[in-house]
Amino acid sequence: MEVYKNLFKNNEDSNVIDTSCYSLFNNNKEYKYDGKVNIWINKKNISIFPKEKEQLNAVNILKSRPGYCIISRSKLYKYVSLEHCISINGKKIMIDDLLNYSVGDIILSKLPGWKSFLPCTIKSFHDINDDKNEKFGGATLSLMFVSCPESDLTIAWNYSRNIMPNKSVISHIDTENNIQNINNYKKNLYYASAPFAASLINEDENIIISANPSYIPSGFVDKTDEKYGRQILKYNLSWIKPSIKCFDNKNIFGKKSVTVAASSFSNNFTKDFLPNVQVLEPEQFDKIFKIQQHYVGLTNVISKNNYNSCELPNKKSICNIEPQTVKQFEIIKNAAEYYLERNNYVTFTGYLCENAKKYLVNI
Numbered sequence: 001m002e003v004y005k006n007l008f009k010n011n012e013d014s015n016v017i018d019t020s021c022y023s024l025f026n027n028n029k030e031y032k033y034d035g036k037v038n039i040w041i042n043k044k045n046i047s048i049f050p051k052e053k054e055q056l057n058a059v060n061i062l063k064s065r066p067g068y069c070i071i072s073r074s075k076l077y078k079y080v081s082l083e084h085c086i087s088i089n090g091k092k093i094m095i096d097d098l099l100n101y102s103v104g105d106i107i108l109s110k111l112p113g114w115k116s117f118l119p120c121t122i123k124s125f126h127d128i129n130d131d132k133n134e135k136f137g138g139a140t141l142s143l144m145f146v147s148c149p150e151s152d153l154t155i156a157w158n159y160s161r162n163i164m165p166n167k168s169v170i171s172h173i174d175t176e177n178n179i180q181n182i183n184n185y186k187k188n189l190y191y192a193s194a195p196f197a198a199s200l201i202n203e204d205e206n207i208i209i210s211a212n213p214s215y216i217p218s219g220f221v222d223k224t225d226e227k228y229g230r231q232i233l234k235y236n237l238s239w240i241k242p243s244i245k246c247f248d249n250k251n252i253f254g255k256k257s258v259t260v261a262a263s264s265f266s267n268n269f270t271k272d273f274l275p276n277v278q279v280l281e282p283e284q285f286d287k288i289f290k291i292q293q294h295y296v297g298l299t300n301v302i303s304k305n306n307y308n309s310c311e312l313p314n315k316k317s318i319c320n321i322e323p324q325t326v327k328q329f330e331i332i333k334n335a336a337e338y339y340l341e342r343n344n345y346v347t348f349t350g351y352l353c354e355n356a357k358k359y360l361v362n363i
Contacts (some may be wrong), residue, residue: 006347016294017287022358025113031149033361034115037278038147039221039258040070040236040360045158062194064093064260066323068285069158070352070360071237071258072151077111077125079140085109086117090173090213095139098125106221108172109143117175119220120145140216146220147276152255153360155292156237159320162334165230167276168225168264178213212342216345217265219276225264233261239349252302253321289348290358299332302345311312321347 026032047068086095086108093107100108101122108117120143127139147153222232234257241254259274266272273279280288292298322328329346330334336346352360 012174017291017348017359019291019339019355020359022355022362024354024358024361029149030115031361033149033357035072035118035145035148036116036275038072038151038276039237039260041158041260041276042067043237043279043280044068044282046279056356064158064161066160067158068348069170069235069237069258070288071156071239071256072147073123073154073155074144074146075148075151076123076142076144078142080109080111080143081140081260085141086142086173088119088170088172088183090175090178098139100123106170106172107143108175108240109145110175111148114149117173118148119170119172119218120148121221147234153357154239155238155289155349156254156256156351157322157349158235158237158322159298160234160236162234164222164229164232164234166224167222167234167262168227168230169217169219169259169262170221171217171265174214175218186247217274219259219262219274222259225266229263231263232259232273234259238352240302240321241278242351253319280363288356288360291359292353295355296346299329299335300340300347302348304343304345304348321345321349 024032041064045065047065082093082095082098087093088106088108090108091097093101101126103122105118105122107122109120110117123142123144125139125141236255236257238253238255241252258276260277261273263272289298324340325343326333326337326340329348339346
């Protein structure tokens with residue numbers, strides 16, 4: 001197999017967008033991208049489910065025609081201190097609380113340089129006596145984030161959608177609109193150490209006043225929901241991985257299903273996405289592709305001859321990148337035609353370069 005990168009890079013493009021004015025960080029040295037969006041959709045590809053017989057039992061929510069999306073990638077962090085962790089209800093997690101948690105549980109975490117707490121899955125616990133934990137002064141966790149400010153972003157191809165019945169999504173404390181953690185406020189009157197609990201305590205009278213925190217849905221984590229009519233909508237995405245070391249189906253193409261809508265959190269089924277979705281104008285998408293083409297090129301070519309794992313036993317292809325036709329690659333028609341005729345796959349998908357990412361997070 002051969003993978004040809006940056007075949008159509010055009011450094012002579014004098015009209016390329018100047019990205020020098022953009023940055024991934026704000027003045028407080030925080031990431032501008034807060035990690036709360038894990039899929040960016042081109043507005044021109046959005047449509048409504050048709051009123052066909054097979055869709056009569058489907059919730060009437062948005063779908064996307066086949067086309068390009070941008071998605072964030074999952075990221076694992078090891079040895080995360082408990083000081084960066086709270087429950088999905090906003091309660092600070094202490095060492096003694098860990099007995100109530102298991103691998104696979106969902107919590108919220110906010111690492112240095114991040115603006116917000118984000119949902120994550122506990123992958124493992126590290127013993128307080130672990131040598132690697134000495135510098136943290138306590139137990140730590142390994143956490144997997146579906147999306148976070150430090151995630152890589154990828155141009156992906158949306159090849160289908162999937163409605164899943166009896167499913168919903170988790171909701172968690174809205175860390176932006178609830179009172180932040182303030183300790184030792186004045187003498188005997190202070191806010192509790194549990195962030196976002198909005199509990200005002202007077203030590204003399206031992207009175208606790210609690211406000212009801214607000215919750216927001218997250219498309220990052222799905223859950224089973226047996227309530228009648230509950231459904232979620234997923235977009236199925238595929239892309240070529242940027243670094244090919246072992247040529248098999250696990251290393252060439254990536255695939256991911258991203259939840260974009262849930263009937264349990266939609267006020268208007270004809271237009272509501274979940275908060276993890278951002279819709280871009282076609283002009284914005286075009287600029288991102290233009291930046292990507294200028295700095296890294298837009299096309300990868302993969303030989304079909306050496307990609308034997310691209311077919312199932314029934315010989316139906318599972319290679320869900322762009323339709324392999326010259327029409328799909330009109331801007332590079334001659335080059336695409338050359339490689340397609342020679343038994344290759346051609347794809348615009350792959351990791352978003354830093355300059356394109358800067359432009360995206362500053363939109």
